[in-house]
Amino acid sequence: MKTLADLKKIREKAQEDLKLRGGNVRIKIVVGMGTSGIAMGAREVMKTFLEEIAARNLSDVLVTQTGEKGLSSMEPVVDLIEEGKPKVTYGNMNPDKVKKVVVEHIVNGRVVSDYVVATGD
Amino acid sequence: MQDISLHLLDIIENSVRAKARNIKVRVINNVQKNRLRIIVEDDGTGMDSHTLEKAQDPFYTSKLEREKKVGLGIPLFKQNAELVGGSFKMASEPGFGTVLTVDFTLDHIDRMPLGNLKDTLLGTIIGHAEVDFYVHLIYRDKSKEQCFYLDTKAIREELGDIPLTYPDVIEYIDQSLYEGIQNTNMEDV
Numbered sequence: 001m002k003t004l005a006d007l008k009k010i011r012e013k014a015q016e017d018l019k020l021r022g023g024n025v026r027i028k029i030v031v032g033m034g035t036s037g038i039a040m041g042a043r044e045v046m047k048t049f050l051e052e053i054a055a056r057n058l059s060d061v062l063v064t065q066t067g068e069k070g071l072s073s074m075e076p077v078v079d080l081i082e083e084g085k086p087k088v089t090y091g092n093m094n095p096d097k098v099k100k101v102v103v104e105h106i107v108n109g110r111v112v113s114d115y116v117v118a119t120g121d
Numbered sequence: 122m123q124d125i126s127l128h129l130l131d132i133i134e135n136s137v138r139a140k141a142r143n144i145k146v147r148v149i150n151n152v153q154k155n156r157l158r159i160i161v162e163d164d165g166t167g168m169d170s171h172t173l174e175k176a177q178d179p180f181y182t183s184k185l186e187r188e189k190k191v192g193l194g195i196p197l198f199k200q201n202a203e204l205v206g207g208s209f210k211m212a213s214e215p216g217f218g219t220v221l222t223v224d225f226t227l228d229h230i231d232r233m234p235l236g237n238l239k240d241t242l243l244g245t246i247i248g249h250a251e252v253d254f255y256v257h258l259i260y261r262d263k264s265k266e267q268c269f270y271l272d273t274k275a276i277r278e279e280l281g282d283i284p285l286t287y288p289d290v291i292e293y294i295d296q297s298l299y300e301g302i303q304n305t306n307m308e309d310v
Contacts, residue, residue: 001300002293002296002297002300004275004276004279006293007276007279007280007290007293008279010280010283010287010289010290010293011279011280011281011283013289014280014283014287014289014290015281015283018283023282031244031248033130033134033244033248034134035131035192035193035194038122038127038130038131038134039122039127043127043130043237043240043241043244044240046240046244046248047240047243047244050243050244050247050291050295053286053288053291054288054289054291054292054295056288057288058288059287059288061286062284062286063247063248063286064248064249064250065134065137065244065245065248065249067134067137067138
């Protein structure tokens with residue numbers, strides 16, 4: 001069984017890790033979780049991001065959920081926000097596309113233009 | 122929505138949108154009473170009686186920015202519960218929050234499955250760092266009762282300044298939920 005004591009170990013490890021790289025958030029991922037997004041598979045998109053972050057040990061990435069953004073026909077929709085760069089919005093996402101975006105965009109810094117539905121604010 | 126856990130996700134998102142800071146989620150699988158009960162309680166902005174009534178109407182939405190003024194989340198959940206002999210109750214008080222109680226007849230042949238409760242809870246917990254979640258899963262049978270409890274406030278206190286999105290923390294919460302769901306027989310409900 002997982003206990004709160006396990007968290008102490010994680011905390012110690014994480015503090016070392018954050019000390020080394022300064023604790024900055026490099027990329028923020030925002031998954032649209034409105035009613036239509038959920039119906040179109042946004043939960044699986046969110047889940048895949050979380051799995052990839054854990055598997056690749058991406059400790060400088062932040063993932064959040066938000067409500068509808070008026071792009072219902074392109075759900076599930078995901079925003080990637082990096083400091084000093086225009087926001088990139090990916091549409092019609094699914095777990096396979098998420099994996100590609102993680103490798104290409106988040107790890108290697110190349111926007112996956114095939115899945116982009118909007119850029120900027 | 123294909124299952125109850127997707128509806129639950131939709132409902133929790135409503136609570137977050139209502140600026141809730143604490144959200145209690147209870148799932149009670151009561152075999153003895155032949156009832157699956159979902160309770161979501163938040164301390165968000167709440168609704169007056171007029172808005173509360175409107176929220177159950179498919180041709181209403183609180184989302185002002187939306188072009189089509191239609192909100193199907195709550196009406197569909199209500200319909201899916203009532204169609205299988207269940208019930209849907211919402212109580213709210215402006216300034217205090219909202220409580221939603223949804224019952225399903227456990228053995229009704231047309232009841233939607235509970236679905237992937239773990240992914241619903243994992244995503245919402247990690248995806249809303251500003252909200253504290255109190256998750257209670259309860260299984261009740263004639264002879265036994267099994268409970269699982271997860272409290273993100275306690276987790277956060279233990280973690281200090283380490284965010285919930287830290288990879289090992291994601292795995293920790295995922296694993297905790299997995300064990301909790303197994304122990305309360307919520308996997309194939």
